[in-house]
Amino acid sequence: MLLRADILAEMDGPAVAVENATAAGPVVLVCEHASRDLPASAGDLGLSPEALASHIAWDPGALAVARQLRDRLDALLIFQRFSRLLYDCNRPPESPAAMPVKSEVYQIPGNVDLTVAERYARTAAFYVPFHDRISTELQLRTASGRPSVLVTVHSFTPVYFGERRAVEIGILHDDDSRLADMMLTEAASGPYRVARNEPYGPVDGVTHSLRLHALPYGHLNVMIEVRNDLIDNDQGQREVADYLAHLITHALERMA
Amino acid sequence: MLLRADILAEMDGPAVAVENATAAGPVVLVCEHASRDLPASAGDLGLSPEALASHIAWDPGALAVARQLRDRLDALLIFQRFSRLLYDCNRPPESPAAMPVKSEVYQIPGNVDLTVAERYARTAAFYVPFHDRISTELQLRTASGRPSVLVTVHSFTPVYFGERRAVEIGILHDDDSRLADMMLTEAASGPYRVARNEPYGPVDGVTHSLRLHALPYGHLNVMIEVRNDLIDNDQGQREVADYLAHLITHALERMA
Numbered sequence: 001m002l003l004r005a006d007i008l009a010e011m012d013g014p015a016v017a018v019e020n021a022t023a024a025g026p027v028v029l030v031c032e033h034a035s036r037d038l039p040a041s042a043g044d045l046g047l048s049p050e051a052l053a054s055h056i057a058w059d060p061g062a063l064a065v066a067r068q069l070r071d072r073l074d075a076l077l078i079f080q081r082f083s084r085l086l087y088d089c090n091r092p093p094e095s096p097a098a099m100p101v102k103s104e105v106y107q108i109p110g111n112v113d114l115t116v117a118e119r120y121a122r123t124a125a126f127y128v129p130f131h132d133r134i135s136t137e138l139q140l141r142t143a144s145g146r147p148s149v150l151v152t153v154h155s156f157t158p159v160y161f162g163e164r165r166a167v168e169i170g171i172l173h174d175d176d177s178r179l180a181d182m183m184l185t186e187a188a189s190g191p192y193r194v195a196r197n198e199p200y201g202p203v204d205g206v207t208h209s210l211r212l213h214a215l216p217y218g219h220l221n222v223m224i225e226v227r228n229d230l231i232d233n234d235q236g237q238r239e240v241a242d243y244l245a246h247l248i249t250h251a252l253e254r255m256a
Numbered sequence: 257m258l259l260r261a262d263i264l265a266e267m268d269g270p271a272v273a274v275e276n277a278t279a280a281g282p283v284v285l286v287c288e289h290a291s292r293d294l295p296a297s298a299g300d301l302g303l304s305p306e307a308l309a310s311h312i313a314w315d316p317g318a319l320a321v322a323r324q325l326r327d328r329l330d331a332l333l334i335f336q337r338f339s340r341l342l343y344d345c346n347r348p349p350e351s352p353a354a355m356p357v358k359s360e361v362y363q364i365p366g367n368v369d370l371t372v373a374e375r376y377a378r379t380a381a382f383y384v385p386f387h388d389r390i391s392t393e394l395q396l397r398t399a400s401g402r403p404s405v406l407v408t409v410h411s412f413t414p415v416y417f418g419e420r421r422a423v424e425i426g427i428l429h430d431d432d433s434r435l436a437d438m439m440l441t442e443a444a445s446g447p448y449r450v451a452r453n454e455p456y457g458p459v460d461g462v463t464h465s466l467r468l469h470a471l472p473y474g475h476l477n478v479m480i481e482v483r484n485d486l487i488d489n490d491q492g493q494r495e496v497a498d499y500l501a502h503l504i505t506h507a508l509e510r511m512a
Contacts, residue, residue, distance in 0.1 A: 003472055004391045092372050093349035093379065116348050116464060117472045120387060123349065128384045131376060135260045208372060216259055216373045 002042050002086075004121040010039040015081050015126045016133045019067070023076040027248065028141075030134060030152045030209055031066045031079035032089040033059035038082065045085055045110025056103035057083045059155040061231030066153040068241030073248065075151075076137060080130050085111070087126035090152075090208045093119070097205060098127070104160060134213050142217070149179065150214040150221040151248065154206075155228040156199050168193040169240075170225035172200065174207035179220045182251035192230075192243060199225065220255070222248075258298050258342075260377040266295040271382045272389040275333040276326050283331035283504065284397075286390060286408045286465055287322045288345040289315035290335035301341055301366025312359035313339045315411040317487030322409040324497030329504065331407075332393060336386050341367070343382035346408075346464045349375070353461060354383070360416060390469050398473070405435065405508065406470040406477040410462075411484040412455050424449040425496075426481035428456065430463035435476045438507035448486075448499060455481065476511070478504075 036057040038045070044052060051057070063079055070077040080089050085108060091098040099122060101111045114122075141148050158165055169192045173180035180196065187194035200206045207223060214221030224244060231237045292313040294301070300308060307313070319335055326333040336345050341364060347354040355378060357367045370378075397404045414421055425448045429436035436452065443450035456462045463479060470477030480500060487493045 004388070005395045008395075092375060094375070115472065116467045117469075119348060119350070120468050123379075124384045124388055124391075128380045132260070132380055135380075139261045139264075211372045212376050213373075216371065 002039070002121060003117055004124055006041040007039055007121055007125040010041055011125070014129055014133075016130045017079050017081050018133065018137070019077040020070050020075065023070075023074050025074035026147045026149045026252065027069070027073045027075035027151050028134075028138065028148050029066045029069055029075050029077040030150065031059075031063050031077070032130070032152065032209060033084050033154060034063035034066070034079035035081050036083045038086065042086060043110065045108055047085070047106065047108065047110070051106045054106070055155070055157040055228060056106050056108075057085050060228045061226065061237060062153050062155045064234075064237045065155075065226060065231050065241050065244070068237055069151070069153065069245055069248075072241060072245035078134050078137065080126065082126055087122040089127055089130045090206060092208060093123045093127060095205060104157075131209075131212055134209070138213055138217065138219065148219045149252065150210065150219050152209050152223045154223065154225045155231060156225050158227050158229045160199070165199055165227060166193060167195045167198045168227050168230060169244075170195055170198045170200070172197050172202070172206065172223035172225060173221070174202045174210050174215060176210075176215055176221060178255065179222045179251055182255055183222060183247045186247050186250050190243065190247075220252075258295070258377060259373055260380060262297040263295055263377055263381040266297055267381070270385055270389075271337050272386045273335050273337050274389065274393070275323070276331065279326075279330050279332040281330035282403045282405045282508065283325070283329045284390075284394065284404050284406050285322045285325055285331050285333040286406065287315075287319050287333070287335035288386070288408065288465060289340050289410060290319035290322070291337050292339045293337060294339050294342065298342060299366065301364055303341070303362065303364065303366070307362045310362070311411070311413040311484065312362050312364075313341050316484045317482065317493060318409050318411045320490075320493045321411075321482060321487050321497050321500070324493055325407070325409065325501055328497060328501035334390050334393065336382065338382055343378040345383055345386045346462060348464060349379045349383060351461060354379075360413075387465075387468055390465070394469055394473065394475065404475045406466065406475050407504065408465050408479045410479065410481045411487060412481050414483050414485045416455070421455055421483060422449060423451045423454045424483050424486060425500075426451055426454045426456070428453050428458070428463065428479035428481060429477070430458045430466050430471060432466075432471055432477060434511065435478045435507055438511055439478060439503045442503050442506050446499065446503075476508075
């Protein structure tokens with residue numbers, strides 16, 4: 001049983017990390033699934049080493065791309081330091097996907113029949129501090145008259161339930177599609193297979209962070225999904241980051 | 257729309273209050289429904305002044321009785337400073353009762369169709385800080401070798417859905433009934449009509465705080481419900497507190 005006291009005792013600092021705190025650019029990068037780390041007392045959640053390294057534990061390559069974007073855009077970067085197997089920070093506590101008992105083809109034994117104390121511990125340790133930090137950073141920027149453009153960075157697995165996915169980059173949005181529309185226009189002639197709201201979309205509940213932090217405040221926003229085989233090495237990460245930085249920069253310039 | 261930034265801006269201090277921080281006794285009193293206060297930006301949630309003063313907003317008399325118990329038992333007291341209309345701290349975020357759209361006969365317009373941003377704001381502002389403080393206080397006591405007995409203090413309305421309730425004091429428990437059993441034995445010959453798991457019980461989800469803070473750690477625990485017409489004045493509050501302090505003290509002595 002992983003309780004609040006265990007988690008607090010084992011975390012070397014808060015669950016959320018912030019990089020480039022003095023960023024001068026308008027973009028605020030968020031990476032909810034940056035890490036596959038688990039606190040020691042979580043054990044292996046009953047999963048194999050293969051599963052613990054797979055896309056169900058994190059978005060491989062996403063943090064690396066986000067860090068490249070951080071440098072190219074002089075952007076603030078906020079990411080979760082622990083695995084989404086414990087709490088998926090892109091889901092609200094009332095969603096079954098927040099602490100899933102199954103992810104793709106993997107059962108997650110350590111998430112079955114969680115007590116209210118365990119659910120609370122994870123919500124309090126991972127979800128709330130993460131989003132409170134994002135909320136505070138955005139609020140501080142607004143208070144000092146600076147615009148914020150929320151860009152969340154994710155990756156997806158090339159094979160899902162045995163099916164190969166052709167799309168390479170997904171540009172996702174919720175009700176506010178302003179930035180996504182402009183990026184998709186720019187991407188129509190580009191080198192990657194780019195698609196709107198693929199391989200997921202708002203009906204899958206994946207726009208939670210956008211709905212929490214951008215939509216109520218009118219911040220421009222987009223969620224980016226990159227097929228993880230494109231960003232499994234340094235060169236791929238740089239190429240994708242170059243392309244995404246170009247898309248974002250041109251879109252923002254045209255909207256200015 | 258009540259967002260995180262609004263709530264933070266309007267709260268003069270944290271949502272949780274702690275009294276008698278240097279308590280020497282074993283009892284830790286918790287009052288989830290102590291207050292009917294709302295932050296200014298919450299408005300009236302579409303409710304009449306009568307509804308905003310009623311048992312749907314708070315447990316009338318509960319904090320007063322808890323404070324009397326605090327003094328009689330030299331107990332730590334932890335209570336929520338804001339109304340349960342915004343967030344019922346005795347419910348987890350995944351419960352519809354956490355931010356109810358209806359309570360007894362009252363519709364609560366301000367809780368209908370909450371966005372994820374509003375639900376998050378309330379969870380982050382009221383629920384998590386409240387339970388994190390209880391968790392921390394209990395953990396500190398345990399770390400210093402001190403026992404903790406968790407006693408949550410509530411009140412209930414004498415007329416519910418038009419029916420009069422005969423029970424005067426409810427002694428409620430979840431799977432761990434040790435303290436409740438002993439208090440009920442003691443209460444069998446007393447001046448009040450006392451009943452086990454009435455007018456609510458664990459199947460109604462009311463033992464959330466016990467399940468969060470006592471059961472996983474083995475702390476003795478009980479939830480007390482007092483009919484609020486018995487504690488609507490100072491004398492009644494003192495008499496009920498005298499009686500409850502007697503029940504708790506004798507039960508703990510017999511279990512020692």
